[in-house]
Amino acid sequence: MGKHQRFIEKLIHGIFLLLGLVTVGCVLLITVYLILSGIPAIRQIGLLDFLLGDTWESTAKEPSFGILPFILTSVYGTAGAILFGVPVGFFTAVYLAKLAPAKVKSVVESAVSLLAGIPSVVYGLVGMLVLVPGIRALFHVPDGASLLAAMIVLSVMILPSIIKVSVTALEAVPKEYEDASLALGATPIETYFKVSAPAAKSGVAAAVVLGVGRAIGEAMAVMMVSGNVPNMPALFQSVRFLTTAVASEMAYSGGLQRQALFSIALVLFLFIMLINAALNFFLKRDKEG
Amino acid sequence: MKKKTQKLLGLVMAAAVAASMLAGCSRKLSGTVATDGSTSMEKVIGALGEAFMEQNDGVTFTYNPTGSSPGIQAVQEGSCDIGLSSRALKEDEKNSGLTETILALDGIAVIVHPDNPISDLDVDTIARLYTGEITNWKDVGGNDAPVVLIGREAGSGTREGFESITDTKEKCQYRQELTSTGNVITAVAQNPDAIGYASLASLDDSVRALTVGGVAPSEETVKDGSYAIQRPFVLVTKTDAKLSEAAQAFFDFATSADAAPLISKAGAVAAN
Numbered sequence: 001m002g003k004h005q006r007f008i009e010k011l012i013h014g015i016f017l018l019l020g021l022v023t024v025g026c027v028l029l030i031t032v033y034l035i036l037s038g039i040p041a042i043r044q045i046g047l048l049d050f051l052l053g054d055t056w057e058s059t060a061k062e063p064s065f066g067i068l069p070f071i072l073t074s075v076y077g078t079a080g081a082i083l084f085g086v087p088v089g090f091f092t093a094v095y096l097a098k099l100a101p102a103k104v105k106s107v108v109e110s111a112v113s114l115l116a117g118i119p120s121v122v123y124g125l126v127g128m129l130v131l132v133p134g135i136r137a138l139f140h141v142p143d144g145a146s147l148l149a150a151m152i153v154l155s156v157m158i159l160p161s162i163i164k165v166s167v168t169a170l171e172a173v174p175k176e177y178e179d180a181s182l183a184l185g186a187t188p189i190e191t192y193f194k195v196s197a198p199a200a201k202s203g204v205a206a207a208v209v210l211g212v213g214r215a216i217g218e219a220m221a222v223m224m225v226s227g228n229v230p231n232m233p234a235l236f237q238s239v240r241f242l243t244t245a246v247a248s249e250m251a252y253s254g255g256l257q258r259q260a261l262f263s264i265a266l267v268l269f270l271f272i273m274l275i276n277a278a279l280n281f282f283l284k285r286d287k288e289g
Numbered sequence: 290m291k292k293k294t295q296k297l298l299g300l301v302m303a304a305a306v307a308a309s310m311l312a313g314c315s316r317k318l319s320g321t322v323a324t325d326g327s328t329s330m331e332k333v334i335g336a337l338g339e340a341f342m343e344q345n346d347g348v349t350f351t352y353n354p355t356g357s358s359p360g361i362q363a364v365q366e367g368s369c370d371i372g373l374s375s376r377a378l379k380e381d382e383k384n385s386g387l388t389e390t391i392l393a394l395d396g397i398a399v400i401v402h403p404d405n406p407i408s409d410l411d412v413d414t415i416a417r418l419y420t421g422e423i424t425n426w427k428d429v430g431g432n433d434a435p436v437v438l439i440g441r442e443a444g445s446g447t448r449e450g451f452e453s454i455t456d457t458k459e460k461c462q463y464r465q466e467l468t469s470t471g472n473v474i475t476a477v478a479q480n481p482d483a484i485g486y487a488s489l490a491s492l493d494d495s496v497r498a499l500t501v502g503g504v505a506p507s508e509e510t511v512k513d514g515s516y517a518i519q520r521p522f523v524l525v526t527k528t529d530a531k532l533s534e535a536a537q538a539f540f541d542f543a544t545s546a547d548a549a550p551l552i553s554k555a556g557a558v559a560a561n
Contacts, residue, residue: 059443060459128472133479142435143464143480224472227465228442238464248442248468251328254356257444 031269038266041065041259050263056230056240058249058257065260067245067267073147073233074216074242074271077226080151081158081215086208088155089162093207096163097170098192109167116160124224127153132225139236145227146236153221158211165210169203170196206282213275216268219243242268319347320535326353326360326373329446330522332555333393334373337543340551344542348535356444361387364525370536372525375446376453386528392543393522393557396489396511397451398498400474402481407431411502412517416455418484421462426482439465439476439485450520451486486518490556511558522557 042050045065053066092112096105127149136144173196181191197204219241227238228248240248246261246268253261322341324334331354338350355363357374361382364372378389399415401407407429410418417423418436427433440463441448447470452458464483467473470491477485478495485496489506492498498506501517510516524540526532532540542548549559 057443057459128475129479132476136480142482143437145465145476223468228468229463229466238466240466248466249444251444251468253444254359 034262034266034269037259037262039263041256041263042266044256045260045263050260051267054232056245058253058260063257065256067242067264069230069232070240070242070245070264071267073226073239074268076233077147077150077154077222077239077241078212078215080147081154082208082211083155084151085155085158085162085211085215089159089207089211090166090204092159093163093166093170093204094192094197097167098188098196112160112163115156116164120157120218120221121224123153123157124221127221127225135236141236143227143238145225145238147226147233147239148235150222150226150239150241153225154215154218157218157221158214161210161214162207165207166200166204169200169207172203173199202282202285206279209275209279209282213272213279216271216275217243219247223247242271318345318535318538320533321349321351322371322533322536322539323369324350324352324360324371324373325355325363325369326525327357327375327446327522328354328444329375329395329450330373333522333552333557336551336555337539337548340548341539341542345535345538348539350539361525364527367527370526370532371540374523374525375450375520377521377523378525388526388528390524390526390540390544391521391560392524393552393559394511394519395450395522395557396506396508396516396519397447397454397486398489398492398506399501399518400477400485400487400492400496400498402477402483403495403497404481405431405484405497407499408497409500409503412455415501415518416457419455419457419462420460432482434482437464437480437483438462439467439473439480439483441470441473441486442466442468447486447488451518454518454520488556489558490553508553508558512560521560 045053050065050067051071052068053064054068055064055066056069057064092108096108100108128145131149131152132144134144135141135146135149177195177199178191181195182188186194222241223244226241226244228240228244229238230240230245231237233239242264246265249257250261322338324338331352334352338352342348342350352373353360353363353369357376360369360372361374361378363369364387365385372387374389375395378387383389399410405426407426410429414423414429418429419438419440421438423429424436425433426436438461440451440461443466445468452461465476467476470487473485473487474491474493474496477483487496489498489508489511500506504510504515504517506516506518511519524543526540531537544561546561549561552559
């Protein structure tokens with residue numbers, strides 16, 4: 001290799017490193033910015049009053065900034081989405097990975113990909129026009145915009161990530177395991193649920209965690225179907241999520257209100273970090289086990 | 290040879306463009322017009338600013354959506370040329386050396402589902418509905434059904450206007466707080482028991498606007514003051530300081546008859 005070539009090699013290395021650092025830089029910038037802008041309001045309000053206060057009246061004359069309703073709503077909403085979404089997603093994944101004929105599989109898989117590509121505002125719009133009036137008529141409640149509506153929309157939105165990751169995990173189960181089970185006289189269904197699924201459990205867990213991450217971070221769609229009032233969560237109550245609390249007030253906010261919105265974003269960020277850590281944990285275990 | 294001619298042609302054209310731009314500047318007004326204030330006036334002031342910049346391409350027009358009170362403060366401090374307020378100035382603000390010029394009027398319509406039998410409410414009843422004092426439509430002569438209150442998010446200009454006119458600030462028991470006029474209209478159109486409020490100009494056929502105290506909301510009733518739920522859009526200037534040439538030109542333009550169609554297109558009723 002000539003001197004000239006070596007120089008070019010080094011140069012290209014340098015450029016790639018720089019590009020990689022852009023990503024790292026963005027993450028650092030956002031983290032530092034969020035922490036710096038989120039801390040002052042928490043200090044002023046008091047950590048406990050902020051996290052455990054149950055009233056949010058940011059524009060009142062004597063404002064109160066308690067985000068417990070938002071935290072609980074986000075947790076409940078996500079849990080509900082998982083409750084509806086995981087069974088549907090998991091069984092779809094088992095069907096696609098193990099049972100479906102090739103033609104059906106390709107059709108369903110492209111439908112799932114399409115579902116993943118639908119913008120969240122479209123989910124919100126359909127939810128607002130179909131789901132909200134539907135819930136109102138079905139359950140005889142005054143208004144359908146509620147936690148339940150948000151859970152349903154979220155459960156549909158997390159389906160693609162759950163299905164795709166679960167399918168990959170199930171397909172990665174060594175064929176020998178299944179063959180052995182079948183050879184011992186187990187039926188195919190028994191094999192899939194007693195051998196394949198347990199063997200793929202880390203991957204499926206990762207899919208669930210990914211779904212949680214998607215659900216907790218969604219703002220637009222839930223803003224349109226959840227009513228958006230800072231109430232304590234209940235199934236048919238109008239509720240506000242951590243994400244929508246930031247999104248709905250940011251445009252007009254000022255002073256302590258704006259700082260408090262950054263603090264909410266910081267709390268949300270910590271939630272997402274936790275979820276990412278959980279995801280890494282499952283993926284690592286998958287590799288080792 | 291061919292390349293060279295092309296290059297030359299390009300150069301000549303670039304020079305011509307630059308020259309025409311320079312000429313444009315020297316003939317016309319230049320400078321900046323800085324406005325600051327009410328978020329509710331965004332559409333109106335945006336339309337006016339755009340039209341003004343089109344007519345005077347040397348002028349830069351800026352609008353900072355901070356809210357009425359911050360806008361008024363900004364004029365006082367001199368950090369902007371013209372303040373925008375979606376409420377009338379208070380006495381002490383006028384006494385501190387500010388002048389208000391009413392640019393336009395904004396009517397807020399109270400809307401219900403087309404199937405709702407109610408067609409008229411007065412301001413006091415609307416306030417009692419929104420504060421949760423009346424929770425069933427039958428108490429105001431309607432169906433036996435719970436009242437579903439739809440409103441805007443905290444900080445919205447329309448919400449501020451509605452709550453200050455009906456005197457329900459911080460007392461409204463909303464079932465839904467939505468972030469745009471369109472969403473409010475959609476939500477009301479989906480629910481026969483819902484009531485909401487929206488800027489007069491944004492209404493469509495999917496909902497019905499109530500008459501308030503017997504007066505239907507329209508451009509005429511807002512302008513003659515008979516429709517109660519309305520507020521002024523005000524240009525705030527310093528009483529004893531002169532505006533810059535560009536700012537004065539914008540002020541004259543905005544309050545001229547030429548601006549009226551732009552203002553009504555943006556959803557308000559022109560005052561001039």
